[in-house]
Amino acid sequence: MVCRGIWNVHFRGKWYRSYYPHGRISPPDDESTFRMIKQLCDHPDHLEKWELVPFLSPIHSNLDYVYIIDQDAGVFLVSLWKELNGSLRPTAIRIDLTSLRESSRLFIKDSLEQHRSTSSDNIHQTNSDIRKPMTFRALDINFGIPTPLNELQERFLTDFVFVWRYYIDDPLTWTYSSPVFKVLSIAFLRLAAWDLELSSDCEVELPINFASIPSWNYPETNIYWFHGFLIILQEDIESEAMINRALEKAKPYIHDLHGHRDARLVLISPYHVTFVELSNDAVLVSESIALLTNHSAVHCSPGFRALNRIFTSDCWKKSLSDRERWRLNVPSEILYKILHELEPRDTVAFSQASFTATQYYYTSIPQIKDTVVQSFNSSIPCCGKQRGSGDNGVRCLVCYSWRHVACIGAENWSSDAQYVCMDCQGNMNFSAPHPGGINRVSCRKTREGCHISVGGSEKLLHLRLSKPSHLRRELRFLGNLVPIAPSLIEYTIRFNGSFSGLAYGLENKP
Ligand SMILES: [Zn+2]
Ligand SMILES: [Zn+2]
Structure with a gap:
C-alpha cells in the first residue's frame, strides 16, 4: 500500500518542508525514514532543497503521516490518524531526538505501538474549570436583522473554515502560539469586515490540498487596530482573569491614541470571541461566544455572526459621525456609482475614507454589480426571507x-424573554471542536449554494473546490464519455492580492 506524508523541519526558528508528488513517503518504522532523521540530525543546516514555509503543514485526510523534526525543541513528532470512538482524529506522538539518535528504527516502531495501546488522546484543551461569574458589567449588543451582505458573509466564513479545515483540525497547528492562528484570525476579520477583493481572475491554486499554505499577509503582533476596533489575540478569553490580562495589554494602545480610556475591544481566542467596551467609568464585557465548533464548516458559528454584524452595521460602533472630516456632500446615487466602478482594492480603501462611505459600502454588496441576495437560509433560517414577515424578530x-416572531408564532414575544431556537434545543453543539471534528462533520455534506440574482437573472453562487473543467487534464478523456459541467469560476476572494482559498462560480438555478 502506498504511504503518504510530508516532512517538516523546524530549525533556528524557521520551518522547512519536503514532499514528493502525491505525497509518497516511507512508513515511520522503515529504515529509510530512520536514515533521513539521522541525516537531518547530523547535518541540520543541509536544507537547501527544502521549501521554506511560514509554519508546519498539518495532517490531511489524504496523508497517513506528517513527520516533524523540531531541532529547536529536540523532538521528533509523528502526526497520524488515530481511531477514537469510531472516528479518526489527528494525534501526535513525540519522541525525544537524543534517545532516537542513539537507538535503531525499531525505537520508532515501539513508540508508535506503545502509544496505540494507551488510551490518552490529545483532545483540544478546553478550559473546563469552574468559572467564577464575572464582576464586569454585562455588554449586551442588539445585533438587529442580518443584511444581504451578512448572508453572503456567513456563507464565505463557513466555506473558508471548510477549505482550511485541516489547519484547524490539527492540534499541532491550531494553537495560540502558532502563526496559523494569526493568519486565519486576520482572514476571519477581513471576511467579517468585507475587507477583501473580489477578483475575476480565476488563475488560482485549486484544489486546496495537503500542500496548500494560507499565504496572505497577517499582523505579526497579537494586538492591533482593525476597522476602528482593537483586536487582541489571546490563548483564553473565558475567565475574568484573562479579560483583565487583555485589558492590561490594551492600555498602552488606548492611551496612545485618544489620551483617555474609550475603546471597543474584540478579543479572539482559538475557539471564542468576546467583545469589551471601555469607557472612562466602566468596563462592559459580552459573553464569550463560540467561534469554532465541530459544525463550523456546515453552519455559521455564533461568533462569526456576531463579528459580521459588528463590522458591517452600527450595532456596536462608536458614533464616528462627530469625527467626520469629509465635508463633501455627495448624492447617494453618485456614491453607489463610485463604489461600483472602482477597482476592488480601491473600493475597500474608499469605504474607509469616511463615515458616510463606510455606511454606503455596507448597505450594498460591494464589488458584485447588480446583485440581489434571494434567500437568507443561513442568517434568517425561519423562512429564508429578509423582508415579508416584518422586521420584528428574535435572535437565538x-x-x-435571527428569526421573525411571526414565523415562530411568537408575536407577543417580550423583548426581555430569551429565545433558543429548535435546532439549539435539539442537539446543536457549540462546544470546542475535537481534533479532526470539522472534517468529520463536513466532508460528506454537499455544499449548498446561495441564491442570488445577478443583473436580473437568478443564479446559484457556488463554492468551487477545483479548477474549471476545461483546465483539468484528468477530465479530458472522461469528457468524451459523459457530459461534464464547465464549473467556471466567476469570483475569487483575495486579501491584499493573495488568494484566500475561496473561489465561486455562478450556476443557473435548477
Ligand atoms: Zn421568517
Ligand atoms: Zn439557535
Whole structure:
C-alpha cells in the first residue's frame, strides 16, 4: 500500500518542508525514514532543497503521516490518524531526538505501538474549570436583522473554515502560539469586515490540498487596530482573569491614541470571541461566544455572526459621525456609482475614507454589480426571507441566527424573554471542536449554494473546490464519455492580492 506524508523541519526558528508528488513517503518504522532523521540530525543546516514555509503543514485526510523534526525543541513528532470512538482524529506522538539518535528504527516502531495501546488522546484543551461569574458589567449588543451582505458573509466564513479545515483540525497547528492562528484570525476579520477583493481572475491554486499554505499577509503582533476596533489575540478569553490580562495589554494602545480610556475591544481566542467596551467609568464585557465548533464548516458559528454584524452595521460602533472630516456632500446615487466602478482594492480603501462611505459600502454588496441576495437560509433560517414577515424578530441565544416572531408564532414575544431556537434545543453543539471534528462533520455534506440574482437573472453562487473543467487534464478523456459541467469560476476572494482559498462560480438555478 502506498504511504503518504510530508516532512517538516523546524530549525533556528524557521520551518522547512519536503514532499514528493502525491505525497509518497516511507512508513515511520522503515529504515529509510530512520536514515533521513539521522541525516537531518547530523547535518541540520543541509536544507537547501527544502521549501521554506511560514509554519508546519498539518495532517490531511489524504496523508497517513506528517513527520516533524523540531531541532529547536529536540523532538521528533509523528502526526497520524488515530481511531477514537469510531472516528479518526489527528494525534501526535513525540519522541525525544537524543534517545532516537542513539537507538535503531525499531525505537520508532515501539513508540508508535506503545502509544496505540494507551488510551490518552490529545483532545483540544478546553478550559473546563469552574468559572467564577464575572464582576464586569454585562455588554449586551442588539445585533438587529442580518443584511444581504451578512448572508453572503456567513456563507464565505463557513466555506473558508471548510477549505482550511485541516489547519484547524490539527492540534499541532491550531494553537495560540502558532502563526496559523494569526493568519486565519486576520482572514476571519477581513471576511467579517468585507475587507477583501473580489477578483475575476480565476488563475488560482485549486484544489486546496495537503500542500496548500494560507499565504496572505497577517499582523505579526497579537494586538492591533482593525476597522476602528482593537483586536487582541489571546490563548483564553473565558475567565475574568484573562479579560483583565487583555485589558492590561490594551492600555498602552488606548492611551496612545485618544489620551483617555474609550475603546471597543474584540478579543479572539482559538475557539471564542468576546467583545469589551471601555469607557472612562466602566468596563462592559459580552459573553464569550463560540467561534469554532465541530459544525463550523456546515453552519455559521455564533461568533462569526456576531463579528459580521459588528463590522458591517452600527450595532456596536462608536458614533464616528462627530469625527467626520469629509465635508463633501455627495448624492447617494453618485456614491453607489463610485463604489461600483472602482477597482476592488480601491473600493475597500474608499469605504474607509469616511463615515458616510463606510455606511454606503455596507448597505450594498460591494464589488458584485447588480446583485440581489434571494434567500437568507443561513442568517434568517425561519423562512429564508429578509423582508415579508416584518422586521420584528428574535435572535437565538445560542446560535445567534435571527428569526421573525411571526414565523415562530411568537408575536407577543417580550423583548426581555430569551429565545433558543429548535435546532439549539435539539442537539446543536457549540462546544470546542475535537481534533479532526470539522472534517468529520463536513466532508460528506454537499455544499449548498446561495441564491442570488445577478443583473436580473437568478443564479446559484457556488463554492468551487477545483479548477474549471476545461483546465483539468484528468477530465479530458472522461469528457468524451459523459457530459461534464464547465464549473467556471466567476469570483475569487483575495486579501491584499493573495488568494484566500475561496473561489465561486455562478450556476443557473435548477
Ligand atoms: Zn421568517
Ligand atoms: Zn439557535
